[in-house]
Amino acid sequence: MTTATEHPISQQGLYQYHDVIGLLSPAGPGFSGPVAVTTGPDGMLYVASRANPNQPDGVRVSRCTKDGEFLGQFGSWGEGPGEFIWVTSLAFSPQGEAYVADEHSHRISIFDAERNFSRSFGEQGSGPGKLDRPSGLAFGPSGNLHVVDTMNHRVQVLTASGGFIAQWGGLGDHEGQFHMPWGVAIDQTGDVYVTDWRNDRVQRFDSEGRFLMAFGTSGDGEGQFNRPNGIAVDSDGDIYVCDWMNDRVQVFDQAGGFKDLLIGHSGMSKWGRTFLNASPDIERKLELAVQNIEPKRRFYRPVSVHVDDEGMVYVADCYRHRVQIYQKL
Amino acid sequence: MPEADRSLMAHLLRRAGFGATFQELDRYCQLGYGAAVEELLHPEQQPAIEEDVLERYYIDWKESRNIEGALTESVYRMNAYAGLRPLQEKIALFWHGVFATGLAKVLHEKTMLNQIDLFRESGLGNFRDLLLQLAKDPAMIFWLDNNFNHKDAPNENWGRELLELFSLGVGMDGHENYTEDDVKNAARAFTGWTIDDDNVASLPFGKLPWRFCYLPEDHDEGEKTFMGHTGNFNGEDIIDIIAQQPATARFISRHLYNFFVADEPQVPAWQHTPPGDPEAIRILEEEYFRSNYNIRSMLKVLFNSDFFKSDQARFAKVKSPAEVVVGTLHLLGDFTFPKRGIFDVALGCRYMGQDLLNPPSVEGWHTGEEWIDSGSLVERVNFVADQVGDIRQPGVREIVDALFDRTSELDPESIIDGCLELMGHVQLHEKNKNHLAGQIRSMLDRRSGSVSGSPGEHRLAEDTVLHCVLHCMKMIGSTREYQFA
Numbered sequence: 001m002t003t004a005t006e007h008p009i010s011q012q013g014l015y016q017y018h019d020v021i022g023l024l025s026p027a028g029p030g031f032s033g034p035v036a037v038t039t040g041p042d043g044m045l046y047v048a049s050r051a052n053p054n055q056p057d058g059v060r061v062s063r064c065t066k067d068g069e070f071l072g073q074f075g076s077w078g079e080g081p082g083e084f085i086w087v088t089s090l091a092f093s094p095q096g097e098a099y100v101a102d103e104h105s106h107r108i109s110i111f112d113a114e115r116n117f118s119r120s121f122g123e124q125g126s127g128p129g130k131l132d133r134p135s136g137l138a139f140g141p142s143g144n145l146h147v148v149d150t151m152n153h154r155v156q157v158l159t160a161s162g163g164f165i166a167q168w169g170g171l172g173d174h175e176g177q178f179h180m181p182w183g184v185a186i187d188q189t190g191d192v193y194v195t196d197w198r199n200d201r202v203q204r205f206d207s208e209g210r211f212l213m214a215f216g217t218s219g220d221g222e223g224q225f226n227r228p229n230g231i232a233v234d235s236d237g238d239i240y241v242c243d244w245m246n247d248r249v250q251v252f253d254q255a256g257g258f259k260d261l262l263i264g265h266s267g268m269s270k271w272g273r274t275f276l277n278a279s280p281d282i283e284r285k286l287e288l289a290v291q292n293i294e295p296k297r298r299f300y301r302p303v304s305v306h307v308d309d310e311g312m313v314y315v316a317d318c319y320r321h322r323v324q325i326y327q328k329l
Numbered sequence: 330m331p332e333a334d335r336s337l338m339a340h341l342l343r344r345a346g347f348g349a350t351f352q353e354l355d356r357y358c359q360l361g362y363g364a365a366v367e368e369l370l371h372p373e374q375q376p377a378i379e380e381d382v383l384e385r386y387y388i389d390w391k392e393s394r395n396i397e398g399a400l401t402e403s404v405y406r407m408n409a410y411a412g413l414r415p416l417q418e419k420i421a422l423f424w425h426g427v428f429a430t431g432l433a434k435v436l437h438e439k440t441m442l443n444q445i446d447l448f449r450e451s452g453l454g455n456f457r458d459l460l461l462q463l464a465k466d467p468a469m470i471f472w473l474d475n476n477f478n479h480k481d482a483p484n485e486n487w488g489r490e491l492l493e494l495f496s497l498g499v500g501m502d503g504h505e506n507y508t509e510d511d512v513k514n515a516a517r518a519f520t521g522w523t524i525d526d527d528n529v530a531s532l533p534f535g536k537l538p539w540r541f542c543y544l545p546e547d548h549d550e551g552e553k554t555f556m557g558h559t560g561n562f563n564g565e566d567i568i569d570i571i572a573q574q575p576a577t578a579r580f581i582s583r584h585l586y587n588f589f590v591a592d593e594p595q596v597p598a599w600q601h602t603p604p605g606d607p608e609a610i611r612i613l614e615e616e617y618f619r620s621n622y623n624i625r626s627m628l629k630v631l632f633n634s635d636f637f638k639s640d641q642a643r644f645a646k647v648k649s650p651a652e653v654v655v656g657t658l659h660l661l662g663d664f665t666f667p668k669r670g671i672f673d674v675a676l677g678c679r680y681m682g683q684d685l686l687n688p689p690s691v692e693g694w695h696t697g698e699e700w701i702d703s704g705s706l707v708e709r710v711n712f713v714a715d716q717v718g719d720i721r722q723p724g725v726r727e728i729v730d731a732l733f734d735r736t737s738e739l740d741p742e743s744i745i746d747g748c749l750e751l752m753g754h755v756q757l758h759e760k761n762k763n764h765l766a767g768q769i770r771s772m773l774d775r776r777s778g779s780v781s782g783s784p785g786e787h788r789l790a791e792d793t794v795l796h797c798v799l800h801c802m803k804m805i806g807s808t809r810e811y812q813f814a
Contacts, residue, residue, distance in 0.1 A: 024394075024535050033388055052389040054397035054672060085669060086386070103386075104669055180382075198381070227381050245381065272533030282532065295537060301384075301391065319392045320534040 012260040014251070015313065015326040021068040022322020023271035025058075026051065029070035030271055032058030034316040035303045036090040037323050040098070041113075044071060047316065047323060048090045048100060051077070059084060061100060063115070066312070066325075068270045074098075074115040079105055082117030089183075089304070091137035091145070093160050099145065103133040108147070108162065121162030126152050129164035136184035136194070136231075140207060146184050146192060153178040155194060155209070168209035173199050176211040182229040183304075187237060195228040195241060202228060202241060202256070215256030220246050222258045230304035230316065234328070240313060242302040249302055249315055264299035264317065266324050299324070338362060339754035340643045341632060343814040344589050345369045346415025347656040348753045350724060351731065353412060366632045370453065370625050372414030378406070386667030392535055393438035397672060399686050402442060404654065404675035405667075411659040420452035420624070421445055422651055423588045425685070428463055428495055429693035430472045432686050437468070440539045441686050444468040456581060456622040457572035460496060464564055467524045467539035473691070476523045478516060480549045488516030490691050496571045498580040500600030506576040507556065514553040519564040521548030572622050575614070582613035585627060590637055592646050592697030609636040644756065644813045647700045650681035652814060653709050657716050657806070660752060662724035680708045713806030717752075718799045728752065729798055739794050741769040748801045757810050765804055772797055 009016045023030035032055070036048040045066050051058025056077030063071045076083050085104035092098055097118065098111040107122030108131075122131045132151035139145055144165055145158045154169030155178075169178045179198035186192050190207035201216035202225075216225045230242035237254040251260040268276070276283040304316035311328035338357050342349040346369070349357065357365045368375070383405075384391050393399040407418045425445060432441050444466050451459050463469055464487075470476055473487040489512045493499055497506040521544040526537065553562045556570050571577055583604055587593040590609065594602045604610040612634065613627055620626035631637055648656065654677045658664060664671055678685050682705045688694055701709075719725060732739070732747040739747075745765055749755045757765065776793045805811055 023533050035388070050388055052394055052398055053387075053669065054395055054401070180385075182385075197385075227385075245384075266534075268533065275533050285526070296534065301388075303388075318388060322534055 008265045009329070010251075010260045010262050010326070014260040014329055015262060016329055017265040017267075018312065018325040018327045019067065020266045020269045020322050020324050021045070021047075021064060021271070022269050022317070022320070023275055024321040025271070026055050027057055027060075027073075029064075029274075031062060031321045031323070033318055034321065034323060035088060035318060037304050037314045037316040038090055038092065038306045039066075039308045039314075040092055041096040045314065045323070046090055046092075046098065048075075048087045050087050050318075053085075059087060061087075061090060061098065061111075061115075066308075070271070072115075074111055075100060075109070075117075081120065082109060082111070084109060088135040089137045091139055093139055093145070094143045095160070097160075099137055101134045101137050101147070103135060103150065106131045106134065108134065108137070108145075119161075128167065129156070129158065129162065131156075135182045138184045138186045138192075140186050140192070141188070141190050142207075146186065148181045148184050148194065150180050150182065150197075153180065155181070155184065155192065155205075157209075166209060168205065175214065176203070176205075178203075183231040183242070185231045185233045185239075187233040188235065193231050193233060193239060195231050197227055197229060200225040200228065202231065202239070202252075204256075213256060215252065216241075222261070223250070223252075223256075225250075230302065232305045232307045232313075234307040234311065234313075235309070240305045240307060242305050242315070244301055244303065247299045247301060249299065249305055249313075262299070262313075262315070262326060264297055264302075264315075264324055266297045266317065266320070266322060269322060272322075296320075334358065334362065335754055336643070336756060337638055338365065340638075341365060341369075342415065343656075343753070344419075344637075344646075345628075345632060346419055347407070347411045347652055347659050348814075350412070350660060350662070350753065351728070351751045354754060363633070366629065369416040369632075370629055372410075372417035372453075375414045378409045378413065383409075383667060391439075393442060394535065396432045396438060396687060399432065399438040399442055400679070400684075401672045401675045403445060403685050404651075404658075404678065405664060405671050407651065407655045408658045408664055411655055416453070416628075417449050418655075421448040422649070423584075424448040424452050424459075426588070426649075426688070426693045426696070427584055428469065429688035429691055430468050431688050431690075435468050435471055437471070437536060437539060438686075439536065440468045440471075443538075445686075453625040453628070454623065456577075456617075456624055457568060459624070460491075460568050460571065461565060463495070464491070464519065464522060464568065465541040467541055470522065470524050470541065471539070475519055478520050478522070480520045480547050483513070483516045483520060483549070485512055485516040487519055488512050488514075491515060491567075492571070494596070494691060494693075496580060497574055497576040498583075498596065498599055501576055501579050502603070503601055505600070506574070511555055514555045514562070515567050517549040517551070517553055518555070518562045518567045521545060522564055523547070578614040578617040579610065581617060581624075582610045582627070585613060585624075585631060586610060587696065589628070589631055590642055590646075595695050595697075595699070596692065606636055609634065612636075644810045646814045647697050648812055648814045649694070649696065649700060650678045650683035650705070650709070651685060653681060653712065653812065654678050657713050660724050661716055661719075661722040662727065663716075663722055665723075677708070677712045681705045681712070709812055710807040713811065714803040717806050718803040720795070720799060725799070725802070728802070729795060732798060733791075733794075739798075741766045741773065741797075744769055744794070744798055744801050745805075748798060748805055752802065752805055752811070755805060755808075755810050757805075757808060761808050761810065765801065765808075768804060769797055769801055772800060 032049040032051040035050045047062045059077035060073040062073045084102035088101045096113045100109045106124040109120040110118045112118045135150045136148035147156045153171040157166040182197040183195040192205045200218040203214045204212045226245035229244045232240045239252040249262040300319035303318045306314045313326040315324045390402045410418045474484045475487040478484040524539045525542045616627045616630045728751040736743045
């Protein structure tokens with residue numbers, strides 16, 4: 001089995017493959033359909049697994065070091081306090097609390113600094129403060145929570161306790177309108193970036209929700225999307241977009257110009273190596289399946305992207321149950 | 330449209346699909362029978378479901394990791410297409426029953442689902458081409474051990490079932506259709522037809538797709554004699570010869586008749602048991618050859634035939650569990666957008682005796698009256714009653730609203746007639762209808778004190794009528810006619 005100890009670089013040479021964390025597992029070290037990845041205030045990596053409805057034990061938020069040491073998990077499947085059914089995203093407030101969106105229960109659950117359940121808010125509806133399948137979450141510089149309210153085709157700005165502040169959007173494909181938006185990111189100036197999922201574009205707004213620009217069209221060329229979802233902005237202002245159904249991550253400059261492309265170069269993770277060490281027959285079969293090596297390394301429905309302060313790019317590679325890590329050069 | 334035409338259209342949609350809602354029936358009736366048949370035969374011309382939305386919410390379905398996920402994916406898709414491309418789903422269900430392949434052995438859910446997609450895409454096309462694609466289908470190769478069929482160590486499993494259960498059948502008209510040597514030589518011709526990776530274990534990063542591959546170095550290049558033909562045959566040559574056989578025409582015709590027209594004896598009996606309607610089978614056999622083995626053409630003849638349209642054919646076939654579950658879901662208008670709960674509903678098929686994607690053997694499910702036993706009957710009736718008695722279901726609400734709109738004075742007879750029509754033009758035997766009327770009348774008596782005099786004389790409280798309507802729908806769901814197609 002390849003371990004990809006070489007460190008291939010991205011299409012334009014701006015990023016280098018660094019490492020991978022992951023293993024298909026319903027509990028403990030491993031993920032099960034990871035849909036959100038971010039760094040916590042403790043510098044640790046947090047990964048939310050959506051899992052399989054028929055294997056609900058897999059639903060949880062995992063905590064590990066950035067080099068793959070498993071530290072624990074919180075949250076579980078269900079509709080009670082501290083539980084989720086269809087987890088979509090994860091964000092940390094300036095106070096260090098973890099906010100987790102559940103698009104089945106139409107609510108946001110909040111976990112304290114010890115990762116114990118604290119409270120939740122949200123109920124289904126279309127009025128101010130109501131939610132209909134919430135997805136992306138991001139906190140702005142002022143500490144307000146931005147929620148992508150998917151089936152209301154809007155972005156809502158809420159207080160940390162869920163109080164309504166503002167909203168914008170509406171169903172459509174004109175400037176400032178959305179069609180089932182998914183991801184959201186906020187840059188250092190407070191500008192808000194939203195992946196307008198079914199319109200195959202990214203829209204940028206100022207902190208008051210005024211439309212600034214949009215980029216992207218439908219397709220699989222550079223600067224084109226097939227249902228973009230996860231989005232992040234780094235300290236240089238570069239924009240990272242998970243181009244979900246094209247199985248890649250695209251990088252853009254502040255003006256929306258194409259910069260680079262990641263397609264996935266994953267090797268074997270530490271957790272995967274432990275698994276294979278215990279299952280030598282599987283490793284032997286994997287080695288025989290030479291023609292299958294290539295797809296094993298590539299992204300398969302990347303859902304979430306996060307960039308930390310050191311320029312490390314973390315991509316939740318959903319159908320491969322791992323987080324691929326790249327270094328910005 | 331005359332009542333007779335509406336009744337015929339409802340019959341067509343129960344057989345070529347999973348039944349129709351009253352709104353769909355209105356549309357098809359406006360279209361006319363011939364045009365409706367044409368539309369059904371060309372599902373690819375109808376809109377597709379929104380795959381991106383499906384995958385967004387059921388994120389695991391693209392790479393189903395267990396049999397439950399694969400089962401729910403199948404049922405959701407059948408239901409989602411029941412109004413758009415009903416025959417596409419029905420023909421996939423048909424071939425799944427004929428080319429029965431199961432997860433109990435295959436253990437690779439995505440590969441199994443790919444096989445069902447093959448039936449969706451090619452199931453109405455040329456039978457010879459379908460058989461060739463099946464021979465290259467990774468799930469089938471693994472299911473019947475053709476990955477263990479080597480030049481120096483042939484495995485006859487695929488070769489035998491190809492002839493016995495997938496094309497010729499053991500025999501017809503009292504004689505056998507092939508010899509043991511034909512089986513051995515067919516197997517030799519398929520040596521080297523294998524898959525690139527037969528690892529079924531759970532891998533560190535999930536399972537990877539299986540793909541067909543041909544290994545020429547593992548193929549037996551020797552001379553083979555098959556069905557009277559001799560040559561250095563490869564698998565494709567065997568399929569060409571199979572497709573030309575009268576026995577294949579008979580076999581496919583009987584299967585189509587059994588699935589779409591009337592319950593026949595089970596396949597193992599076909600060698601010695603003649604068709605129930607030999608003339609119908611002869612017509613289908615003729616079309617098989619005339620159309621160069623085209624399934625769509627055979628079905629066009631079938632749906633337009635007198636034997637299909639006859640009164641005797643209506644409500645004369647026991648619905649399969651999948652037809653009961655999907656037909657009822659379709660009636661309810663439920664799961665038109667991804668939401669939780671489809672798994673619990675999909676399990677209904679399993680509880681009624683049809684574990685989709687996991688047939689009991691390569692012979693598939695026995696059909697007709699064999700669907701029914703005391704346990705499965707209770708499951709069938711309870712399933713339908715639970716679903717159609719729920720006013721929160723959009724389709725039930727539409728039926729109730731339409732009933733209230735159409736009739737200002739609701740008496741037992743008009744409630745029953747309205748429900749029967751709005752549930753897809755179900756036609757009850759007079760005895761069953763009278764029994765149902767007695768039940769409804771007695772219920773009205775209990776809830777409103779007394780209902781005497783001629784029907785319709787009394788204005789009843791709306792909640793009383795609603796209760797009776799829902800009860801009536803539940804009872805219709807338990808009738809022989811609803812459980813039959």
